[in-house]
Amino acid sequence: MSNSLLKGKRGIIFGALDPQSIAWKVALRAHEEGAQFVLSNAPVALRLGAINQLAEQCNAKVIGADATSNADLEALFTQSMEVLGGKIDFVLHSIGMSPNVRKNKPYTDLDYDFYHKTLDISAMSLHRVLQSAMKLDAISEWGSVVALTYIAAQRVFPDYNDMADAKSMLESIARSYGYHYGKAKKVRVNTISQSPTKTTAGQGVKGFDNFYNYADALSPLGNAPAEACADYCVTLFSDLTKHVTMQNLFHDGGFSYTGVSQEVMEKMFPST
Numbered sequence: 001m002s003n004s005l006l007k008g009k010r011g012i013i014f015g016a017l018d019p020q021s022i023a024w025k026v027a028l029r030a031h032e033e034g035a036q037f038v039l040s041n042a043p044v045a046l047r048l049g050a051i052n053q054l055a056e057q058c059n060a061k062v063i064g065a066d067a068t069s070n071a072d073l074e075a076l077f078t079q080s081m082e083v084l085g086g087k088i089d090f091v092l093h094s095i096g097m098s099p100n101v102r103k104n105k106p107y108t109d110l111d112y113d114f115y116h117k118t119l120d121i122s123a124m125s126l127h128r129v130l131q132s133a134m135k136l137d138a139i140s141e142w143g144s145v146v147a148l149t150y151i152a153a154q155r156v157f158p159d160y161n162d163m164a165d166a167k168s169m170l171e172s173i174a175r176s177y178g179y180h181y182g183k184a185k186k187v188r189v190n191t192i193s194q195s196p197t198k199t200t201a202g203q204g205v206k207g208f209d210n211f212y213n214y215a216d217a218l219s220p221l222g223n224a225p226a227e228a229c230a231d232y233c234v235t236l237f238s239d240l241t242k243h244v245t246m247q248n249l250f251h252d253g254g255f256s257y258t259g260v261s262q263e264v265m266e267k268m269f270p271s272t
């Protein structure tokens with residue numbers, strides 16, 4: 001159902017890889033709500049080709065950008081403003097990758113070149129996006145930037161590995177840049193801390209399925225699906241949340257504030 005919440009708004013959506021991607025669902029919802037946007041992903045992801053199908057559905061242009069390249073990001077903002085006919089009102093940063101996780105390197109035996117890459121791709125890229133946009137004055141006043149994160153930034157989930165460090169940094173960048181961009185241009189910057197979600201990045205984490213089921217059993221509302229995350233992103237892009245900034249917002253069915261649930265207790269200590 002559309003409420004035209006994003007009618008007249010222009011955006012950039014990073015990170016739609018395949019129909020499971022959270023960014024893919026956000027693009028579909030934003031389109032439904034009347035937004036016009038550019039879809040972006042790393043050149044290597046574009047070669048897989050699925051994004052073109054989404055672009056057709058959303059009447060969007062695809063512009064490649066490696067989120068670790070300032071030149072790519074500046075070109076992306078410049079071209080997006082041309083294609084969309086004005087400044088950008090919302091940006092979704094839905095980007096994450098850890099070579100250490102991919103190569104099964106444990107947290108106590110990290111490869112440091114990989115570690116740099118994890119932090120650059122998954123965290124510093126948010127700073128690069130914001131700095132590129134600010135230099136070009138590419139985001140309109142009251143514009144909204146949302147990045148996706150995970151609760152491993154606050155609490156230990158051992159197999160989340162160096163991505164936990166990246167998420168802590170990502171959330172810190174959202175706060176710090178949110179201050180500066182808010183002061184300068186009234187641009188808001190927030191992170192959404194999403195439940196475990198069955199996507200390519202999510203399922204790359206060791207033991208994901210058990211972990212997904214555990215989170216589902218602990219959360220009073222169950223895990224928040226990707227479609228609901230897309231709804232939440234739309235509210236943050238809209239004018240209904242104009243004074244929300246520098247926040248880490250949990251979208252997790254109540255997981256973050258639950259100590260234990262009946263279901264989890266029953267599994268661990270079945271009543272006789």
Ligand SMILES: NC(=O)c1ccc[n+]([C@@H]2O[C@H](COP(=O)([O-])OP(=O)(O)OC[C@H]3O[C@@H](n4cnc5c(N)ncnc54)[C@H](O)[C@@H]3O)[C@@H](O)[C@H]2O)c1
Nearest residue numbers: 015017021022042045067095096148196197199200201202
């Ligand atoms: N899936 C989950 O359980 C979960 C939970 C909380 C938060 N998140 C976060 O949501 C975001 C989106 O992940 P997803 O679960 O939809 O998985 P996904 O694999 O569909 O998306 C990750 C995206 O990052 C892109 N990417 C990787 N390197 C890049 C680079 N150098 N430049 C530009 N893009 C690059 C990939 O191409 C891909 O599109 C990530 O930040 C992830 O950490 C996921």
